Each structure stands twice: as C-alpha cells, then as structure tokens.
Amino acid sequence: MKQPSTDSSGTGAGQCVCTACPLLCDDILINGDRVDRACVPGRKAITAALACDRVPPGGSPPPEAWENARSLPLGIALQRAVEMLSSARRVLVTGLASGTLEAITAACDLAELIGAAVDAGLPESAQAAGPTIARAGEVTAVWEELRDRADLVVFWNCDPAGSHPRFLERFVALPLADGRWRRTVAVGPDSVLPDGATHRHLVLAGDLAVEAARCLQLRIAGRHVPDTLDERLAIVCAELHELIHAANCVAIVTSSSDDPVGLESWSIVHLIRTITHEKPAFQIPLGGGLADGGANAAGAAAVCTWRYGAAGGIARADRMGGLFLPAESDARRLIDRGEVDAVVVMGRLSGLLEQAIADRGDALSLVRICDAQEPVLRPFGQTVQLRCASGLIATSGTMLREDGRRVVLTPHQTATAAPLRELLVDLTAAVRLARGLSAAGGRP
Numbered sequence: 001m002k003q004p005s006t007d008s009s010g011t012g013a014g015q016c017v018c019t020a021c022p023l024l025c026d027d028i029l030i031n032g033d034r035v036d037r038a039c040v041p042g043r044k045a046i047t048a049a050l051a052c053d054r055v056p057p058g059g060s061p062p063p064e065a066w067e068n069a070r071s072l073p074l075g076i077a078l079q080r081a082v083e084m085l086s087s088a089r090r091v092l093v094t095g096l097a098s099g100t101l102e103a104i105t106a107a108c109d110l111a112e113l114i115g116a117a118v119d120a121g122l123p124e125s126a127q128a129a130g131p132t133i134a135r136a137g138e139v140t141a142v143w144e145e146l147r148d149r150a151d152l153v154v155f156w157n158c159d160p161a162g163s164h165p166r167f168l169e170r171f172v173a174l175p176l177a178d179g180r181w182r183r184t185v186a187v188g189p190d191s192v193l194p195d196g197a198t199h200r201h202l203v204l205a206g207d208l209a210v211e212a213a214r215c216l217q218l219r220i221a222g223r224h225v226p227d228t229l230d231e232r233l234a235i236v237c238a239e240l241h242e243l244i245h246a247a248n249c250v251a252i253v254t255s256s257s258d259d260p261v262g263l264e265s266w267s268i269v270h271l272i273r274t275i276t277h278e279k280p281a282f283q284i285p286l287g288g289g290l291a292d293g294g295a296n297a298a299g300a301a302a303v304c305t306w307r308y309g310a311a312g313g314i315a316r317a318d319r320m321g322g323l324f325l326p327a328e329s330d331a332r333r334l335i336d337r338g339e340v341d342a343v344v345v346m347g348r349l350s351g352l353l354e355q356a357i358a359d360r361g362d363a364l365s366l367v368r369i370c371d372a373q374e375p376v377l378r379p380f381g382q383t384v385q386l387r388c389a390s391g392l393i394a395t396s397g398t399m400l401r402e403d404g405r406r407v408v409l410t411p412h413q414t415a416t417a418a419p420l421r422e423l424l425v426d427l428t429a430a431v432r433l434a435r436g437l438s439a440a441g442g443r444p
C-alpha cells in the first residue's frame with residue numbers, strides 16, 4: 001500500500017493502492033480502520049488485512065512458519081522446505097501473480113536453481129492453441145485510452161462489473177476527453193449496465209461468440225455473409241455493424257477466463273484488425289480479475305516472458321532457453337497429471353488450482369509462502385508454510401496493472417513478517433548452501 005503521509009496519531013492516512021485485483025486502484029484512502037473509495041470486495045480485503053496484521057499491545061505476532069498445523073521457527077521451516085525440494089522428483093513454482101515484480105524475479109531464481117517448471121496459472125498458458133499474441137498478435141491499449149478516446153465500448157461476452165469491480169466507474173462511466181458521452185453495448189448473456197439511451201444489451205449465447213466475431217468481421221470488410229446464419233446472430237451482427245460504423249473510436253472489452261481453446265481471443269484480434277482499417281480500434285483484454293490468483297498477472301507474464309520467452313507454461317526454468325509447452329506445462333495439468341511431486345506456491349491461488357493440489361493428497365508436497373495468519377491446512381500431504389508480510393497493507397515494490405501500467409507500492413504499516421521476496425531469497429540461499437554452491441548469483 002502506498003502511504004504518502006502519516007497523521008499525528010501515527011495512524012497511516014493517505015492515498016493507497018489496493019492489490020486485491022488487477023485494477024490496482026491507486027486512490028484508496030485509509031485512515032485508521034476507515035477505508036474509502038474501495039469497492040466492496042476491496043474494502044473487505046483491506047479491512048481484514050488491517051485487523052489481522054495488528055499486534056495487540058503486549059501481544060505477540062502470529063508464528064512465522066508452520067509444518068502442517070504445527071508452528072515452528074523460520075530457520076527450521078526453511079530447512080524443512082529445502083529437504084522437501086531436494087528430495088522431489090520434479091518441482092513446480094506457481095502463484096506468481098500475488099507477488100511484486102521483485103518477488104516474482106526471486107521466485108524465478110529459485111525455479112532455475114532447482115530446475116523447476118514455472119507457471120503462474122494464467123488462462124492463456126492453459127489454452128490448447130497457445131497465447132493469442134504469439135498466434136495472431138494483439139491490438140491493445142491502456143485503460144486511459146479507452147476512457148479518453150473510445151466513443152463506443154463493446155463488452156464482448158464478459159462482465160467487468162463482477163471481475164474488476166471499479167473498471168466501469170473509473171474508465172467507462174466518465175465523459176470522453178472532449179466532453180462527449182460514449183455509447184456502450186454488451187454482447188453475450190450479461191447486460192453489464194442497465195439498458196438505456198447510451199447502453200444496449202444484445203443478448204447472445206456465449207457459445208456463439210466466435211461465430212458472431214467472424215460474421216461481424218465479414219460484414220465490416222464488405223464480404224459475403226452466409227445466408228444460412230442463425231437469425232439471432234444475424235440481428236446482433238447487423239446492430240453491431242451499425243454502431244461500429246457510427247463510432248469514431250472503438251474499444252472491445254474481452255475476458256480470457258472462459259476461452260479454453262483460444263478461438264474467441266483469436267477471432268476478436270482479427271475483428272479488431274479489420275475495424276482498424278477504417279478507424280481507431282483496440283481490444284481491452286481482461287483476465288479473471290478477483291477470481292484469479294493475484295493482482296499482478298501482467299507482472300508475472302512480463303517477468304516470465306523476459307526470462308524464458310513465454311508468459312507461462314515453462315516446462316523447465318532456464319534462462320538460456322526455457323521450454324515453453326502451453327496446455328502441457330501449465331500448473332493445473334502438471335498437478336493433475338502427477339508430473340510434479342512438489343509445488344512452491346507464492347501468495348494466493350485460484351480455486352481451481354487449490355482444488356487440484358487438494359486432489360493429489362499426500363502424493364504432493366507443498367511449500368507455501370503467503371500472508372495468511374494461520375496454517376492453510378490440507379487433509380493429507382506435507383506442507384511447510386512461511387508467513388510473509390501482508391500483500392495488501394505492508395508490501396513495497398512494483399506491480400503491473402493488467403494493461404501493463406507500472407504501479408509502485410510502499411507499505412501502509414510496519415510488517416509483522418518478512419516480505420515475500422526476502423523469504424524467497426532466503427529459501428534460494430538455503431538450497432544453494434545445501435547443494436554446496438556459493439551464495440552469490442541468481443540475480444537478473
């Protein structure tokens with residue numbers, strides 16, 4: 001959290017960054033226990049972090065580490081984690097999106113040292129066709145570009161109100177830079193906004209989204225559209241064509257969370273390209289938001305791409321040439337198929353990944369580094385859990401907003417545990433020591 005000022009009582013008061021979702025809202029006000037401007041889930045998360053991270057006068061902070069349900073000193077827990085990783089056949093490092101860029105870099109150092117697979121659990125790494133950007137490129141823009149220029153915003157088979165709660169308030173429900181109001185249209189099952197003078201909901205079943213994008217592209221390009229088209233699809237395409245034709249600048253907001261093959265994202269890229277032949281147009285791709293495992297998915301993708309040439313699905317971390325296997329080496333498949341027997345988790349995971357880990361029972365060992373104040377229990381299997389500083393109120397470093405904008409965090413209050421990055425560096429150093437390697441090296 002960012003804290004520009006401290007009031008006379010010593011209570012942090014000022015504008016802060018919320019790290020509960022990839023929107024990374026930087027206008028949150030915290031004053032004592034009061035949290036202003038955050039959405040309901042954001043306020044709930046920050047309020048809970050404030051309550052958890054406060055050590056009562058005369059009290060002591062929660063334990064630094066646990067092995068299963070038993071608390072133990074940090075040094076011993078690190079040794080247990082080293083033993084676990086050393087005896088594993090193959091390790092996966094995942095959950096990267098909860099950390100800062102600096103923490104993700106430290107996690108990659110650890111992964112390279114132990115030859116682990118690396119995947120943040122992002123949907124694109126699990127798509128059978130691989131990342132859209134590698135197959136077809138992308139025409140995207142920062143969210144302020146949408147706010148200031150797009151006089152038509154199309155919500156394509158997505159609902160940002162649920163996944164990115166303040167996206168509409170901060171970037172859509174404002175006038176354009178020249179003072180005009182924009183039009184919006186939702187295509188798909190969700191209405192996103194109430195129907196009215198400036199918003200239309202074009203109801204369409206989600207499984208028709210690819211066909212709709214392809215037909216609309218044909219219409220915009222002036223090519224023949226099949227006569228056998230589903231009637232509803234034909235109506236939607238005709239109305240969208242009219243709206244796009246009347247607009248000066250078009251933004252299409254999409255979600256990658258329900259596109260297992262990657263066809264929908266591919267069809268949207270080609271649609272946008274065709275529109276750009278006539279007028280400015282771009283895609284605003286959104287991930288799973290609150291439902292995903294962390295606010296820094298863009299940062300995880302950037303660090304992995306820089307080091308291994310791909311955003312995830314890295315079969316073996318190696319800066320001299322990481323092997324990229326989408327839909328093969330993504331975190332969920334590696335766990336489901338029993339291809340890893342130990343997992344290093346930093347921060348929080350999506351529900352699907354947590355379930356995959358639980359399903360492996362005692363066949364999987366776990367090193368979990370997160371800010372939970374209590375052990376995250378599993379019915380079976382060995383778990384070493386290290387407690388780090390709160391990612392919401394006591395973390396410094398850098399994150400990337402989902403559109404790539406850099407956001408700097410400074411702690412709102414003093415941490416009651418070591419930062420995530422520091423614990424990863426300590427764990428890496430302990431592994432090096434156990435292997436008789438020098439402590440130096442491993443930095444980018």
Ligand code: SF4
Nearest residue numbers: 018021025039042166
């Ligand atoms: S929209 Fe996201 S980042 Fe913004 S306050 Fe809500 S949870 Fe936090």
